Amino acid sequence: MNTTVIDGIMFARMIEAGAANLSANRKTVNDLNVFPIPDGDTGDNMFMTINSGASMIKTNENRSLAKTASLAARGMLLGARGNSGVILSRIFSGISRGLGDCQAADIYEMQKALEAGIDESYSAVSVPVEGTILTVYKDAVNFAGSKITDGESFEKYFDDLTGELRRSLDRTPDLLAVLKEAGVVDSGGAGFVYIAEGMRRALAGEEIARADAPAPAQKSVDITKFTEDSELEFGYCTEFLLQLQRSKVDVDNFDITPLSEYLDRVGESLVIFKEGSIVKVHVHTMHPGEILNHCQKYGEFLTLKIENMTLQHNETTIRNNYKPIEMRPHKKYGIVTVAAGDGIKETFVSLGCDAVVDGGQSMNPSTQDLITAFGEVNADVIFVFPNNSNIIMTAKQAASLYDKADVKIIPTKTIGEGYAAISMFDQSVGDTDDIIENLGEIIDGVVTGAVSVAVRDTEKDGVSVKKDEYIGFVDDTIYVSKKDKNDALVGLSEKLGAKDYDIMLLIVGSDATDEESKAACARLKEAYRRTEIIMINGGQPIYDYIIILE
Amino acid sequence: MYILYTDTDTDITPALAKEYGYKIISMPYSIDGVTTFPYVDYDVYDAHAFFEKLRGGALPNTSAISAESYKSYFEPEFAAGNDILYVHFSAAMSATFDVMRPVVDELLKKYPERKFYEIDTKGISILALNIVLEIGDLYKAGKSAEEIVEWAKTEVDHFAVYFFADDLKFFKHSGRVSGLAGTMGTLLGIRPIIHVNDEGKMVSIGKEKGRAKAIDRLVQYVAELGDKIEEHRVMIANSDCDDIVAEVKEELIGRFGDKLKIDVYDVNPTIGSHSGPNACGISFHSIHR
Numbered sequence: 001m002n003t004t005v006i007d008g009i010m011f012a013r014m015i016e017a018g019a020a021n022l023s024a025n026r027k028t029v030n031d032l033n034v035f036p037i038p039d040g041d042t043g044d045n046m047f048m049t050i051n052s053g054a055s056m057i058k059t060n061e062n063r064s065l066a067k068t069a070s071l072a073a074r075g076m077l078l079g080a081r082g083n084s085g086v087i088l089s090r091i092f093s094g095i096s097r098g099l100g101d102c103q104a105a106d107i108y109e110m111q112k113a114l115e116a117g118i119d120e121s122y123s124a125v126s127v128p129v130e131g132t133i134l135t136v137y138k139d140a141v142n143f144a145g146s147k148i149t150d151g152e153s154f155e156k157y158f159d160d161l162t163g164e165l166r167r168s169l170d171r172t173p174d175l176l177a178v179l180k181e182a183g184v185v186d187s188g189g190a191g192f193v194y195i196a197e198g199m200r201r202a203l204a205g206e207e208i209a210r211a212d213a214p215a216p217a218q219k220s221v222d223i224t225k226f227t228e229d230s231e232l233e234f235g236y237c238t239e240f241l242l243q244l245q246r247s248k249v250d251v252d253n254f255d256i257t258p259l260s261e262y263l264d265r266v267g268e269s270l271v272i273f274k275e276g277s278i279v280k281v282h283v284h285t286m287h288p289g290e291i292l293n294h295c296q297k298y299g300e301f302l303t304l305k306i307e308n309m310t311l312q313h314n315e316t317t318i319r320n321n322y323k324p325i326e327m328r329p330h331k332k333y334g335i336v337t338v339a340a341g342d343g344i345k346e347t348f349v350s351l352g353c354d355a356v357v358d359g360g361q362s363m364n365p366s367t368q369d370l371i372t373a374f375g376e377v378n379a380d381v382i383f384v385f386p387n388n389s390n391i392i393m394t395a396k397q398a399a400s401l402y403d404k405a406d407v408k409i410i411p412t413k414t415i416g417e418g419y420a421a422i423s424m425f426d427q428s429v430g431d432t433d434d435i436i437e438n439l440g441e442i443i444d445g446v447v448t449g450a451v452s453v454a455v456r457d458t459e460k461d462g463v464s465v466k467k468d469e470y471i472g473f474v475d476d477t478i479y480v481s482k483k484d485k486n487d488a489l490v491g492l493s494e495k496l497g498a499k500d501y502d503i504m505l506l507i508v509g510s511d512a513t514d515e516e517s518k519a520a521c522a523r524l525k526e527a528y529r530r531t532e533i534i535m536i537n538g539g540q541p542i543y544d545y546i547i548i549l550e
Numbered sequence: 551m552y553i554l555y556t557d558t559d560t561d562i563t564p565a566l567a568k569e570y571g572y573k574i575i576s577m578p579y580s581i582d583g584v585t586t587f588p589y590v591d592y593d594v595y596d597a598h599a600f601f602e603k604l605r606g607g608a609l610p611n612t613s614a615i616s617a618e619s620y621k622s623y624f625e626p627e628f629a630a631g632n633d634i635l636y637v638h639f640s641a642a643m644s645a646t647f648d649v650m651r652p653v654v655d656e657l658l659k660k661y662p663e664r665k666f667y668e669i670d671t672k673g674i675s676i677l678a679l680n681i682v683l684e685i686g687d688l689y690k691a692g693k694s695a696e697e698i699v700e701w702a703k704t705e706v707d708h709f710a711v712y713f714f715a716d717d718l719k720f721f722k723h724s725g726r727v728s729g730l731a732g733t734m735g736t737l738l739g740i741r742p743i744i745h746v747n748d749e750g751k752m753v754s755i756g757k758e759k760g761r762a763k764a765i766d767r768l769v770q771y772v773a774e775l776g777d778k779i780e781e782h783r784v785m786i787a788n789s790d791c792d793d794i795v796a797e798v799k800e801e802l803i804g805r806f807g808d809k810l811k812i813d814v815y816d817v818n819p820t821i822g823s824h825s826g827p828n829a830c831g832i833s834f835h836s837i838h839r
Binding site for chain 1 (some may be wrong): 738741756757760761762763
């Protein structure tokens with residue numbers, strides 16, 4: 001084969017193949033975790049991000065390259081999860097911008113577009129770190145660009161690209177000490193390698209089968225939750241792609257503003273955008289039929305999904321906080337946070353959160369998940385507490401795509417910071433800026449430690465860790481490693497100087513038994529008589545214990 | 551001659567009442583349908599046992615007493631030719647005084663020679679008790695009812711109370727505090743700081759994380775608002791939390807020296823039904839509330 005031009009159809013195939021290849025190697029990417037506990041999720045995040053783009057162009061035939069790339073990029077922006085996912089979405093967003101209105105691209109045009117992806121991805125990060133997906137992508141694009149000769153094929157171009165991706169990936173431990181220390185290469189960079197290699201294989205005409213493993217964040221539906229006596233309380237989550245039809249409307253000059261206003265009137269949590277002649281809609285409504293009838297005046301549906309939200313087991317907001325949409329009173333300030341574990345989520349609701357998005361270290365929410373939550377909060381100003389450094393970028397991306405409220409990201413990096421800030425949230429301190437300043441002061445000095453099981457032997461921070469031991473750590477620093485989880489907890493508390501804090505919140509994870517946690521709490525109370533020790537059942541995965549010291 | 555009356559919502563005990571010459575009106579609470587009248591249904595208040603019940607999940611209710619009860623307290627005094635000075639807990643916190651007033655009017659018609667004086671402490675628990683005992687001092691010094699009523703007109707507003715609660719469940723149940731963040735269900739070490747304002751209502755004025763910070767804030771109010779505190783009583787009320795009381799006392803002594811007259815009281819069960827266990831507060835003579 002000798003491909004010299006890539007059009008929309010080929011590009012769509014390449015994106016699909018990239019997604020498929022990553023799906024087959026997702027676990028490998030997840031396991032490239034600098035920390036020796038089973039919370040790696042880069043593979044999942046990047047797969048769900050590119051898959052969100054791929055699903056936008058699945059039904060796409062005879063489309064121009066520019067339009068296809070734009071649709072895919074838009075899907076990735078909304079589906080982005082985790083920092084690597086956000087960067088990936090921005091790479092494709094840059095590529096789409098670089099393609100302009102190009103119907104099909106030759107190698108020079110494609111190189112220019114990929115270079116735009118470098119700028120766009122670097123601008124997504126406030127402090128770009130080398131030795132990550134950013135570097136890997138940049139090195140490869142620059143290398144492939146330097147090797148272009150007249151009349152060269154895309155096959156050769158992608159060979160150069162993927163070759164340098166691999167080499168640059170192997171160099172990441174030299175640029176980033178944490179990688180070298182952990183003996184791994186950068187996971188985001190690795191994810192991108194699999195995507196690019198999949199794209200290369202599509203050029204060769206190969207079809208790549210997707211791995212069957214279900215996405216970890218997939219929603220489970222329990223149909224017993226809605227019976228003959230149930231009342232429709234939450235409405236239907238309604239999503240569709242609408243293909244505008246020339247026989248019905250003036251497709252080229254179609255303005256979605258009136259449609260958007262109509263949907264906003266009859267529904268909630270609206271996300272709508274138009275890409276070429278396709279309109280994507282996500283809306284919560286009590287009467288999906290009316291919306292479908294209305295929209296069919298403009299075109300026909302490419303895809304359609306309607307879910308009764310009462311059945312959704314794993315929705316973005318916690319059930320008992322889920323008031324019927326129409327009944328949410330308007331307020332000045334709303335609070336959205338992110339947490340995993342029913343106990344922790346309930347705690348946040350009781351502390352005053354309007355929406356708790358499901359997610360955490362090993363299950364990052366997407367841009368769309370956050371936007372949906374914003375839509376559920378009827379407030380002028382929405383404060384968002386991401387509670388994880390890998391969710392802050394997604395939250396910022398969601399904020400930039402949402403225009404119905406002033407969304408402020410309070411960059412809480414841990415559950416502890418989120419708890420401290422939300423529990424002391426005080427709107428009487430002044431205006432929005434004063435509140436933000438006050439929250440910043442509260443977050444300062446909060447320590448969040450965790451206990452989790454090690455999945456491999458390692459030597460880190462002067463602590464020798466054996467596989468299956470319990471490690472006590474704060475951020476990336478390991479303080480203790482013990483055979484018994486309670487010993488690890490007590491040891492960690494000691495190292496952190498728990499006796500000097502007023503309050504210790506002990507959040508018990510789903511892997512610790514009642515007996516274990518009671519014994520742990522008793523030991524802590526015995527050891528720190530002046531510190532107020534409060535235990536709650538968080539039900540979080542991965543971390544047997546989380547402690548918050550204030 | 552006039553007879554001094556107060557009620558059990560002021561934390562007064564029979565021993566104190568005897569010392570200062572008060573008669574006590576008992577204000578009831580009920581748990582699981584069983585109504586208890588303090589110092590009528592028992593002689594000694596076992597605060598620990600009461601708050602242990604609340605810790606165990608009991609959620610008490612309080613209620614106004616009947617017109618008949620008021621009559622049974624007041625009529626014998628009028629019939630015997632005595633006037634009454636009733637120093638009571640905050641009228642803004644209870645409907646009980648709406649029941650009382652028609653009874654008093656009726657009795658005054660029946661005994662036109664008699665007088666009924668009323669002083670609203672605009673407080674409860676130790677805030678009310680602080681005023682009750684000051685009035686007791688005046689009574690013992692031979693002041694007339696009119697003189698005491700005059701004193702109260704300016705002095706009631708010069709006693710303050712600041713306290714914190716440990717579990718908002720009880721206040722939420724009773725709806726007696728305004729300004730509580732309506733959203734705070736789980737406290738997790740967060741302590742709402744509450745005071746009683748000039749109208750005699752409980753108002754939440756902020757929150758502190760942790761016992762130490764909450765205690766600091768209470769003592770800070772004493773420092774900022776205190777007025778000749780060494781010449782008056784400084785009272786600490788608590789709902790079964792000796793350890794917190796010890797820390798508060800230590801802080802007060804550390805801050806103001808040992809010249810203060812500090813007394814510790816158990817929150818009465820009727821008010822304790824609202825505050826819940828582990829609440830602690832300080833009442834003191836102040837520039838303003």
